[in-house]
Amino acid sequence: MNEEYGEIRIPTRLIEEIEERIKQTEFESVEEYVTFVLEEVIKDVDEEEPEEVFSEEDEAKVKERLRALGYLD
Amino acid sequence: MNEENLKFVIVGHIDHGKSTLIGRLLYDTGSLPEGKIEEIKEICESLGKDIEFGYVMDHLEEERDQGITIDTAQIFFSTKKRRYVIIDAPGHVEFLRNMITGASQAEAAVLIVDADEGVKEQTKRHAYILGMLGLNQVIVVVNKMDLVNYDKQRFDAVKEELLRFLSEIRITPSYIIPISAKEGDFVARKTSSMDWYDGPTVLEALDTFETRKSARDEPLRFVVQDVYNFDKRIVAGRVESGVIREGEKIRILPSGEETRVKTVEEYLKDVHEAEAGKSTGITTEDKLFIDRGDVIVHSDAGDKPVVTDRIRANLFWMDRTPFKKGEGIRFRCATQEVACEIERINTVINSSTLELIGEDTGEIRNREVADVTIRTDAPVVVENFNKIQELGRFVLGRGDTCAGGIITELEGEK
Amino acid sequence: MIVVLAIDALEYDLVEAFGCDNLKQKFYGKTDISEFSEPRTMVLWNSFMTGENREKEVLALGDKEMWNIKLDIKDTFFARFENPKILDLPGFNYDKEQHELERGMLKEFFTAVGDEEKAEIRKKYNSHAFEHHRRIKKEFADALSGDYDFVLGYFSAADVIGHLNFGNRALMKMIYRDMDEIAAGIDDTLIVLSDHGMERIGMFGDHSDHGFWSTGFKDLGNPRITDFAGIIMEISEVE
Numbered sequence: 001m002n003e004e005y006g007e008i009r010i011p012t013r014l015i016e017e018i019e020e021r022i023k024q025t026e027f028e029s030v031e032e033y034v035t036f037v038l039e040e041v042i043k044d045v046d047e048e049e050p051e052e053v054f055s056e057e058d059e060a061k062v063k064e065r066l067r068a069l070g071y072l073d
Numbered sequence: 074m075n076e077e078n079l080k081f082v083i084v085g086h087i088d089h090g091k092s093t094l095i096g097r098l099l100y101d102t103g104s105l106p107e108g109k110i111e112e113i114k115e116i117c118e119s120l121g122k123d124i125e126f127g128y129v130m131d132h133l134e135e136e137r138d139q140g141i142t143i144d145t146a147q148i149f150f151s152t153k154k155r156r157y158v159i160i161d162a163p164g165h166v167e168f169l170r171n172m173i174t175g176a177s178q179a180e181a182a183v184l185i186v187d188a189d190e191g192v193k194e195q196t197k198r199h200a201y202i203l204g205m206l207g208l209n210q211v212i213v214v215v216n217k218m219d220l221v222n223y224d225k226q227r228f229d230a231v232k233e234e235l236l237r238f239l240s241e242i243r244i245t246p247s248y249i250i251p252i253s254a255k256e257g258d259f260v261a262r263k264t265s266s267m268d269w270y271d272g273p274t275v276l277e278a279l280d281t282f283e284t285r286k287s288a289r290d291e292p293l294r295f296v297v298q299d300v301y302n303f304d305k306r307i308v309a310g311r312v313e314s315g316v317i318r319e320g321e322k323i324r325i326l327p328s329g330e331e332t333r334v335k336t337v338e339e340y341l342k343d344v345h346e347a348e349a350g351k352s353t354g355i356t357t358e359d360k361l362f363i364d365r366g367d368v369i370v371h372s373d374a375g376d377k378p379v380v381t382d383r384i385r386a387n388l389f390w391m392d393r394t395p396f397k398k399g400e401g402i403r404f405r406c407a408t409q410e411v412a413c414e415i416e417r418i419n420t421v422i423n424s425s426t427l428e429l430i431g432e433d434t435g436e437i438r439n440r441e442v443a444d445v446t447i448r449t450d451a452p453v454v455v456e457n458f459n460k461i462q463e464l465g466r467f468v469l470g471r472g473d474t475c476a477g478g479i480i481t482e483l484e485g486e487k
Numbered sequence: 488m489i490v491v492l493a494i495d496a497l498e499y500d501l502v503e504a505f506g507c508d509n510l511k512q513k514f515y516g517k518t519d520i521s522e523f524s525e526p527r528t529m530v531l532w533n534s535f536m537t538g539e540n541r542e543k544e545v546l547a548l549g550d551k552e553m554w555n556i557k558l559d560i561k562d563t564f565f566a567r568f569e570n571p572k573i574l575d576l577p578g579f580n581y582d583k584e585q586h587e588l589e590r591g592m593l594k595e596f597f598t599a600v601g602d603e604e605k606a607e608i609r610k611k612y613n614s615h616a617f618e619h620h621r622r623i624k625k626e627f628a629d630a631l632s633g634d635y636d637f638v639l640g641y642f643s644a645a646d647v648i649g650h651l652n653f654g655n656r657a658l659m660k661m662i663y664r665d666m667d668e669i670a671a672g673i674d675d676t677l678i679v680l681s682d683h684g685m686e687r688i689g690m691f692g693d694h695s696d697h698g699f700w701s702t703g704f705k706d707l708g709n710p711r712i713t714d715f716a717g718i719i720m721e722i723s724e725v726e
Contacts, residue, residue, distance in 0.1 A: 023393070055689045055690070057689075058688050058689025058690065058691055059597070059689075059691070061688050061689075061693075062650075062688045062689075062691040062692075062693060063597050065688070065693045065694075066593065066597075066650065068525055069525060069526070069527050069528070069694060070527055070528075070529065070550040070553060070554070071590055071593055071650070072590070072593060072594055072597065073550055073551060113661075116658060116661050117661075119613070119614070119617035119620075119621075120617065120620065120621070120661065120662070120665045121620075121621040121624060122665075128661060128664070131657070131660055131661060131664060132657045132660070132661065135656050135657040135660045136657055
């Protein structure tokens with residue numbers, strides 16, 4: 001995979017903790033572990049189910065749209 | 074209705090109708106949440122039609138895709154006889170590990186095959202897993218009979234292919250049933266679509282299966298943890314199965330020596346027996362040599378565990394460092410612990426794809442499942458996992474546990 | 488007989504996701520409505536009927552009046568048929584009262600305070616839309632067995648229900664399945680067409696920027712909604 005990379009810094013104590021943790025797992029490096037965890041977290045946020053309760057923000061947005069489309073005046 | 078639940082798993086190729094079968098089982102036994110059925114009925118009526126299974130399935134599938142209903146870890150439904158639990162199907166590493174280490178057990182399985190497509194690679198792999206887990210209550214369903222016009226010849230052809238394969242992996246299915254989960258034929262109801270078939274429906278077949286006996290009803294297996302010498306000589310251990318009582322005649326394994334239970338001791342209590350699951354102490358009439366790891370059974374029981382140094386088992390390797398043949402490792406079963414060697418790695422499969430990795434190989438890697446022959450340095454007292462789980466389950470380890478396993482075959486087994 | 492299933496707000500992505508094979512027919516795809524400033528129902532169907540971009544003319548009437556448009560048949564391509572039957576098409580002969588009530592309830596919903604009240608209104612709104620849907624289904628079935636050379640059935644349920652319920656995928660699936668069943672029952676030359684699709688805003692639905700088309704006889708590529716007048720006339724000459 002020809003991915004591009006940027007650099008970030010995290011506290012050394014976290015790196016040490018992760019190094020300890022990955023010993024019990026399939027992850028080959030701290031980088032791999034951190035990338036995986038972050039991908040999962042971002043995915044979760046994206047896939048979060050909208051609540052059944054009428055979200056005010058959604059409502060306002062849709063109201064605006066329906067007005068633009070001529071349904072509401 | 075019986076109090077016990079029967080846990081079973083549905084396996085087979087992913088497109089062969091597993092979720093439709095589950096939906097049909099729930100629908101026909103009225104096990105779907107009342108509110109849900111009402112909801113779907115309302116929508117059907119709004120659209121000007123009657124509620125039909127197809128719409129229920131659509132609805133369920135949609136909700137499942139969105140992660141809402143049907144927690145696929147455990148699905149419940151009931152017949153008049155008892156309650157059933159469908160456990161998540163193989164292919165997931167967790168499931169397999171739980172099955173092998175005994176954390177969650179199915180007591181029966183339904184293997185599903187598409188009548189039109191026939192036996193596929195995944196069908197075989199899943200059947201293989203059933204064999205490995207020692208599941209011997211198996212129903213095969215030949216599904217989607219509606220797509221082949223309920224043709225008896227087609228059913229017979231698929232049945233033959235299946236039986237041929239299953240016999241190779243030493244599985245004898247209890248039933249082979251032609252069904253259409255979509256149309257509802259022979260899952261819960263007998264219909265007139267296949268009058269050449271006079272066997273049971275899937276539900277009827279399930280009702281004939283047995284749940285695992287509760288450990289209390291099994292033969293006595295008292296596993297010794299320690300021997301203490303206070304004012305009396307107390308043999309401390311755990312009753313893995315059965316019940317141990319004062320006055321009973323017992324035999325110590327592996328030595329084979331016999332004596333009687335003098336007292337059953339529990340700290341600060343006056344007891345005369347101890348049942349499966351209890352840790353307790355006993356004193357014996359005769360002062361025999363008893364050691365940690367010994368297993369105590371009833372003398373006159375016909376059913377005895379096996380004392381052996383050679384075991385055939387299925388194990389789930391859980392350590393990052395692979396096992397290499399020739400490596401010495403420790404075998405632990407109940408309180409017994411001995412050094413052992415894996416004499417032969419018969420087959421290795423990938424636990425998530427269930428693909429065969431190799432036969433007669435030299436190593437087992439993380440998350441692989443292996444059929445092995447183990448040679449212990451000293452005789453151990455064990456059971457076939459299907460008979461008495463508590464002595465049929467073991468772990469292998471270096472310092473930490475590296476693998477969980479279940480015993481599938483024993484030399485000297487009756 | 489040439490049949491057009493005009494399904495308001497039928498969304499391409501859902502037709503795919505829900506496996507609606509009868510709606511897909513042999514060839515299907517998205518329509519190009521990029522020439523319009525917004526995917527407005529009245530503008531789009533007007534443009535469909537006349538074969539011309541009618542956005543300017545329709546918008547000039549204002550949001551309130553545009554819903555009352557009633558084109559004369561000779562201004563539409565329907566006039567080229569001997570015995571056409573059009574059901575409930577916006578801008579032509581649609582049930583003004585029905586759809587005004589719908590818009591009224593929409594307004595009610597958005598001005599209501601409190602979840603309970605909103606839920607009540609939504610229930611009423613849905614029920615009203617479904618009732619109309621059942622009526623149109625029957626009328627359409629009757630029309631199919633009539634002696635017409637062109638039948639157009641306009642179905643608004645996906646749009647109406649979608650605006651307040653698009654987030655309820657299970658419900659939308661059942662509506663799409665129903666539409667798929669209707670398509671399955673048509674033996675004649677069929678064109679399925681939507682003015683625009685729908686996309687999700689939480690529980691609600693907004694119009695998307697593409698419509699849906701399908702035929703059993705020709706791959707139309709990425710047609711504009713104004714192309715259909717010509718396409719349909721072409722087939723009618725062949726038949």
